[in-house]
Amino acid sequence: MSNTDKKIEIFNNLFLKIKKQIIDNQSSSKLKFDEREVLLNSFIVSIKTLLIKEMFLKEEKVEIEKKINLNYFFIELDNIFREIFTDGSFRKADLEIIREKSIQQLILQYLESKDSIIIDLAGKDLFSQIYxxxxxxxxxxxxxxxxxxxxxxxxxxxxxxxxxxxxxxxxxxxxxxxxxxxxxxxxxxxxxxxxxxxxxxxxxxxxxxxxxxxxxxxxxxxxxxxxxxxxxxxxxxxxxxxxxxxxxxxxxxxxxxxxxxxxxxxxxxxxxxxxxxxxxxxxxxxxxxxxxxxxxxxxxxxxxxxxxxxxxxxxxxxxxxxxxxxxxxxxxxxxxxxxxxxxxxxxxxxxxxxxxxxxxxxxxxxxxxxxxxxxxxxxxxxxxxxxxxxxxxxxxxxxxxxxxxxxxxxxxxxxxxxxxxxxxxxxxxxxxxxxxxxxxxxxNDLDEAELVKRLIMTSPFKLGEFLKISWSVSFHRKGLREQFVFTKNVDGNFRKILGGKKFGGNSEVKRYLIQWDGHWIDYNREKAKRLNNPFPPLSLFNNEKIIICQNSKRIRAVLDKEGFICKDIFFVAKITPKTLNTSLNYEVILSVINSKLMSYLYDRIFSSTHVSGRYLHYLPTYLHSLPFPKLSEIEKKQLHELTKKIMKKEITEKDFIKIDKEIDKIIYNAFGLENHEIEIVEKYVSSYMSLKKLKDIRK
Incomplete structure (x- = not known):
């Protein structure tokens, strides 16, 4: 802290003491007071005190004695700086406040203080932090x-x-x-x-x-x-x-x-x-x-x-x-x-x-x-x-x-x-x-910047061409969730739901794995409509689909073949009509989504979606715009087989890491990355991603 900053701190402390003294005095007399008025009075007294010091001590080194009538100096300042202190918005309440002996004593102590004399305020904003x-x-x-x-x-x-x-x-x-x-x-x-x-x-x-x-x-x-x-x-x-x-x-x-x-x-x-x-x-x-x-x-x-x-x-x-x-x-x-x-x-x-x-x-x-x-x-x-x-x-x-x-x-x-x-x-x-x-x-690194720019400019496709990502079930008012979500399948017609637990987070969806926590939903669309909380069509959740976490450090997606209903902390993604005319399938697209490169690109392109803890906020519009590679038939087949293996629940940590790396290698090759570019991506992703345990690898 500079000498000037220390002196400003002394003045700031004076302000806080004056504010406390005004509050204490008014409280002791059982008078109601407006806190903003107290704040304003404290500022005015503090500011005028400093101006007195600057004006009358800086040039003439006048000694302050306790007999001096401080109001005289305030009135003199008012005459000179009338527009500041009497512009209609502020009363000269300090003329009354200053008669309080305790406040007067504080001011005299400040004026007599050697440390606080002559503050160089050039370019200093004295009040922003106080304000x-x-x-x-x-x-x-x-x-x-x-x-x-x-x-x-x-x-x-x-x-x-x-x-x-x-x-x-x-x-x-x-x-x-x-x-x-x-x-x-x-x-x-x-x-x-x-x-x-x-x-x-x-x-x-x-x-x-x-x-x-x-x-x-x-x-x-x-x-x-x-x-x-x-x-x-x-x-x-x-x-x-x-x-x-x-x-x-x-x-x-x-x-x-x-x-x-x-x-x-x-x-x-x-x-x-x-x-x-x-x-x-x-x-x-x-x-x-x-x-x-x-x-x-x-x-x-x-x-x-x-x-x-x-x-x-x-x-x-x-x-x-x-x-x-x-x-x-x-x-x-x-x-x-x-x-x-x-x-x-x-x-x-x-x-x-x-x-x-x-x-x-x-x-x-x-x-x-x-x-x-x-x-x-x-x-x-x-x-x-x-x-x-x-x-x-x-x-x-x-x-x-x-x-x-x-x-x-x-x-x-x-x-x-x-x-x-x-x-x-x-x-x-x-x-x-x-x-x-x-x-x-x-x-800031030029090589890395060129990599991101090239991938955006030269990639032949966008993810949205092959996958339509949609919002899922939301409960817009407090208490609605409890009317639809239960821990038991009461009438035998309820559906399994992911994200059903109150404040349960999104841990049910890992990379390539679902760990359902046992919640069910009464998917009664008519009832939801009557309560002004419409549900999406049930067809959105039926059949195969990819489920994607809305908030995660890296993209976390899984293939669902059981027809889970999803709360809005998860997105539901289905292949587009265009995809049906290609040899792409859910397993292949899932492997691309879960790759390190796609998480890297989302982080670099949409860093504005960062929330606390370096988590990213994934949204359909942004995900749709991610680059998607042109895959050869051999690469599609390889990705399909590898994805089927990595989705197995009983997979070991060692095998998961091995297959994950093989998938990343194919994706890097499909996007045309050189070795030094792969190192850039790997280094960046590993900087905020734990690889020590399988539960972390899936996150």
Whole structure:
């Protein structure tokens, strides 16, 4: 931890102590209090305390005595920074709070502390971590908040080329969901450095910063903190102007409390409304748009938010969408010609069904500059989010055609070396050919990247041409399962079901083996229909079929000849009419699906489906799009015989491993892999797959 960080930590501790003292004082007097008001009061007192120290100690080394009336300094600061502290959203409640002797004592201790005098806050976001940790879980969920590490903020600004040179002077930058101002702080600091090189007067620098950096957030406390964060960046300018007696008025900062996604707001005269609708002085758009937009899944959205998104972004808000795609669309809409956008977003964007319309728009109408896969990093320690960074440039014309090459890189483990990873170049037109315009990251190793690219581009078939994979039985409401699933075949007409046990997991389906746990289902379609929970046709489960696990570290599939019913943790796959006209059969297709190469390809292409513990989320659309080799008649016969052997329940561990390797060898050969390419696949798969026990090998 740097010396500055230690000093900031001291200040943060002051905030927490003040917050506790306010709560204790109000609780002891048996008064009800609003927790957000307490939070706000604590911020105001803490911030003003630090400003006093910066303003009156940094230059004149004034000794603080306990007789000093602290309110005098607060009033003085209010006169100078009236727009920050009295902009209508916040009361000067701290003038009352400060009379509490216990709080006054805390402040005096802080002001007298030698360690905390003069904090260099250039480029520092003082409040983001406090803001995130101070909000309760419900508020975080509602706002979709995730703290953005400083290294990521700097990296995104670098990606869009917002650097400390003349290129950013007279350019506008916007964060449409600015939070406490992480991106705004760094932007102001970089612009300040660039403007100082222009040899301008302090007042002109102040004016240019004010008219270049814009932020919007729906939370008033976040807006307050963003403004205050910016204030710390330009504080030296104020001290200079104040001493020169040329500071007559504080220019209002362009950080607004507004709903960025409500383009149809009634407040049409506000600056924020003009920003999001590109009206008047904002018709040309923004040169840079950056940020970490909120992530809120459809199922967690309140009705009003969902309705607002659909009304304002009808082209993309379909199905179970996430709110971050609205911010991407808004950002693209607000970009000027040649403007650049840089966001950190969930990796689901690359392959989710709800984002396919937006992916297509980006691929066909914009230039992707860089895609950085952070899904295997530890960036969000306490969040179930697997992030990516994407930077995009607006073309001069939508009809230019896709000529763009961009860089794809992958970061694993620590993110400290993120700037050093160069990435793999890929032509954007490549993703025109993927199903639903899937976008995916490539390995950083050039040989491995070329292998994945070649297998996708040159494979003659897709798995979906030979196998139709379908969803199975779902119970959409609590308590429905108990009305259909039992541990006994009560009337003799029930069917065996896989996945019937409540919270039983998917261990009944191994690779090449079924281990039924004894659950039965009353497959009464009429009853299910009456309960608004329709079952698929029984024909889906009759006769031969392949069963595939929905969540697993590698593809786990088995051939079923008994007619098991399957719950939706398993998919049911049947051969297509096209397959009937070939010499392919279930055993051959199963051997291809269960091979290491197919698991490798799914992991590499659809890494955005990763869930916790490196498990992959397998889905029909993605599985259908996997490459499928052209097999010779000899290879088909060999695979058929080997599959029959490996499916035997009594097979030994030694024999299973031997046959599994023989199958993999045939598949490698069918796809045309060289020895060094086989080594790549084997090394990758073995890195997260145990081969010690038969039960693990089957997983």
């Amino acid at each position: 995130e940790t101070a909000l309760n879980k419900n508020e975080k969920d509602q706002l979709g908040l995730f703290y953005t590490p400083e290294i990521i903020v700097n990296y995104i600004l670098n990606l869009v080329n917002y650097k400390t040179d003349s290129e950013i002077v007279n350019k506008k930058i916007l964060d449409p969901s600015c939070g406490s101002g992480s991106f705004l702080v760094k932007s102001v600091n970089r612009l300040l450095q660039a403007l100082k090189k222009e040899n301008l007067e302090e007042s002109e620098i102040l004016y240019k910063i004010r008219n270049a950096v814009f932020g919007i957030d729906i939370d008033p406390i976040a807006v307050f903190l963003s403004k205050t964060n910016i204030l710390f960046q330009i504080f030296p300018l104020f001290i200079t102007l104040y001493k020169k007696r040329t500071l007559t008025q504080f220019p209002p900062l362009h950080v607004y409390c507004f709903d960025s996604l409500n383009k149809k707001s009634r407040n049409k005269d506000t600056t924020s409304f003009k920003i999001i609708n590109r009206e008047k002085e904002f018709t040309s758009g923004f040169d840079f748009i950056v940020g970490n937009p909120p992530y809120i899944e459809s199922k967690k959205m309140d009705i009003e938010t969902k309705k607002k998104c659909i009304e304002n972004f009808p082209e993309i808000c379909k199905g179970a969408f996430d709110i971050y795609i609205c911010f991407i669309q808004l950002g693209l809409d607000l970009l000027s010609v040649n403007g650049k956008l840089g966001f950190i977003i969930p990796n689901k964007f690359l392959s989710a069904n709800y984002s396919k319309a937006l992916r297509k728009k980006i691929i066909y109408e914009f230039d992707i500059l860089h895609l950085v896969d952070l899904s295997s990093s530890n960036i969000f320690k306490n969040a179930s989010v697997y992030p990516i960074i994407i930077s995009i440039k607006k073309r001069k014309s939508k009809s230019e055609g896709i000529k763009n090459n961009f860089l794809i890189s992958k970061v694993e483990g620590q993110i400290t070396n993120i700037e050093e990873i160069k990435g793999i170049p890929i032509n954007q037109s490549f993703f025109k050919k993927t199903v639903n315009n899937f976008i995916f990251s490539f390995p």
